[in-house]
Amino acid sequence: MYRIALVNGPNMNLLGKREVGVYGTETLEQLNRKLQALAAELGAELIPFQSNSEGAIIDFLHETGQTCDGIVINPASLSQSYPIAEAITGIQVPAVEVHMSNIYAREAWHSKSMIVPVCVGQVVGFGGGSYSLGLRGLLEHLRIQDTVRANNA
Template sequence: MKILVLHGPNLNLLGKREPGLYGTGSLEEINASLQELACELGVEIGFMQSNHEGVLVDKLHTASAEYDAVVFNPGAFTHYSYALRDAVAAIALPVVEVHITNIHAREEFRCLSVIAPVAAGQITGFGALGYQLALRAAVGLVTGQ
């Protein structure tokens, strides 16, 4: 089993960008902790980050050739990218949406996720731990456990 962890815009700035909201850990640290958990769970994991909507759409389109599920933090695209929403809906893989902050407790425009209705589930507000919860959920969705 192989899981794709897909990071959207500005997540490459984790640790530097608004640490009061997003924490002081870097994207590399999140990925390293996920790699460690993947080894414990006996699954392979791949990572990609892009600030470009079309690159994320393309990766979702081709994900099923290599992966069994996707953990996806669409970043700001969460709130308005119908292209990403449609890409998630179009693929035959479970997608677990994840957010570091609780998007439902933030500014009004951040409360809406256009991805959530087509994702298998959403994990939000648990900081970097949310990624680990999302990886466990993705593995569970694939294995049926």
């Protein structure tokens, strides 16, 4: 069973209350429960985490990097964070960056990500579905890696 960390950045705790025209009415708790059920269905365990603090996110990545097989991360307004990108690089765990909105169709500052270059992929613009797609893509990536390792052993 794969262990996947789900990291949500600043203001994601306000899902369902803020900018419902952009983010919808689903709360973070509802989204987490739905994703945990999907993860279980796909043979994985999902460990959700949210913080409004860059340092807390980095600490969580350092801690879970020792025990998780992958990361689905919505850094939110911390997409430009070099320290978070360095944390992902440092723990050497595959990550997928997700965003509910299409960050490339919004204000210019939204579309600049320092996180995506250290990730195996990125999913944007599908609301809560971005997380499901990101989780599925990450699990497929992990399964392919395992198959390659097994064939090379």
